Amino acid sequence: MTDMPIETDVAIIGAGPAGLFAAFQCAMLRLRCLLIDVLPEVGGQCVALYPEKPIYDIPACPAVEGAQLIANLEKQIEPFAIPRLLKHRIESLTGHRGAFTLGTDKGAQVNSKAVIIAAGAGAFGPNRPPLDGLDAFEGTGAVQYYVRRKADFEGRRIVIAGGGDSALDWALALKDKAEKLYLVHRRDRFRGAPESLRLLDEAVAAGQIEKVVPYQLHALRGQNGVLEAVEVADLDGATRALEADTLLPFFGLATDLGPIARWGVDTVRSTIPVVPSSCETNMPGVFAIGDVATYPGKLKLILQGFSEGAMAAHAIYPIVNPDQALHFEYSTSKGVPAA
Structure with missing residues (x-):
């Protein structure tokens, strides 16, 4: 870790399944991104709480254990060599759309043009x-x-x-x-x-x-x-x-959004309301996906977090590239871009 600020296009707070897939979607659009998590490894609750628990509602996977799902997502983003900032908690978020500054509890500074909050349930502990x-x-x-x-x-x-x-x-x-x-x-x-x-x-x-x-x-x-x-x-x-x-x-988890609740982002019972079509919060340039995001009809399913990651990435593209039109292409047509 250097004392110099880390420069990136998209700061992704939370390296669980939704955050990992959002990183893949950003990389497919050639957006630089940084994965940030307070835990010492990526995977969020899948790895920390139920690495051997089978998950049955991931498309094309009749059953997959939590740790294996994370391993598959890691393999998917491997070609992009996406950097991580682990064992860091984001304490502060300042700035505006196109120019945010994030500060961590370890003194690191991240400068990004957009932010994706993929913090799951936030800090969690058992009831x-x-x-x-x-x-x-x-x-x-x-x-x-x-x-x-x-x-x-x-x-x-x-x-x-x-x-x-x-x-x-x-x-x-x-x-x-x-x-x-x-x-x-x-x-x-x-x-x-x-x-x-x-x-x-x-x-x-x-x-x-x-x-x-x-x-x-x-x-x-x-x-x-x-x-x-x-x-x-x-x-x-x-x-x-x-x-x-x-x-x-198993009486559920007590959750706490922690510092996120002090950034100016609207919250409702430990969740963050977003625009369903883009997952943007009330703060322009700040997006929320996965379990932490809420909107009418929201389902707390990993697969919905994947969809939200794709929508957020596409909504962020014009923030990072204001002078370039994004021509939507299927991955079957364009393949995986070179890192």
């Missing part, structure tokens, strides 16, 4: 269940909020708590590895894709998963951070002890 003595079990790994290696759960007695996609997906992914797997939810109705619900019913019928409904977490039993049982309670207060050595609570 922790309000259980006495939770810290001791977190410290030993008996309570975990993310699954990074499925092999770590081989032969374990697992309680998964939650009623959304994460709870369902991990219950289905770990059912063949666990000695016993309980799925706890406060009601016998889960929020998930129809196919996931169908697979859950099949796994329950086959005895691979035991649904514990309507119950919610009540207490943890064990000593010195070693979990022996998870106590659950029904709506009337009656309790039941589930013998287990691992608890995986």
Whole structure:
């Protein structure tokens, strides 16, 4: 890292799947770009939270694990040698359309003509269940909020708590590895894709998963951070002890946009409203894509983030090249430009 400012056409804040594909789209238009992320590696939540979790709604990929998706995106941008600024958090954004200055927490300065915010959910952390003595079990790994290696759960007695996609997906992914797997939810109705619900019913019928409904977490039993049982309670207060050595609570993430909320960009409940056709925010020259962007009809799907990255790149082209008309060409016709 030098003391000289980094000069680029497009500063992309966030190197998750949406940010990586936006970099590809910018490079295809011969726009210089820089990927910036607070994490030590690219990939965002796909790598940090669920590298081995299968993703089923990426076009042309019947199933792809999070880490593999990122590896594929990395291979796609490899010909362009796109620079990265990792382990840096953008603290400040000043300037105007065509001439922005970004400052990081490490003292680096980036000068760019446009900005793409692809920050996902922003800074994230798990919503922790309000259980006495939770810290001791977190410290030993008996309570975990993310699954990074499925092999770590081989032969374990697992309680998964939650009623959304994460709870369902991990219950289905770990059912063949666990000695016993309980799925706890406060009601016998889960929020998930129809196919996931169908697979859950099949796994329950086959005895691979035991649904514990309507119950919610009540207490943890064990000593010195070693979990022996998870106590659950029904709506009337009656309790039941589930013998287990691992608890995986999936109650969503607490998110925080951090410094982004102070830049003058409009925000609504940790998201950034954008113009649907270009993904431009209320600040001319600043765009938002992926989970952090919102507009009527928005779907929080990785594939929609890919589309938004393409729209933002094309909207940025005239900012960087005001005197040049962009003639749209398909990649099948023009191929990949030389770096």
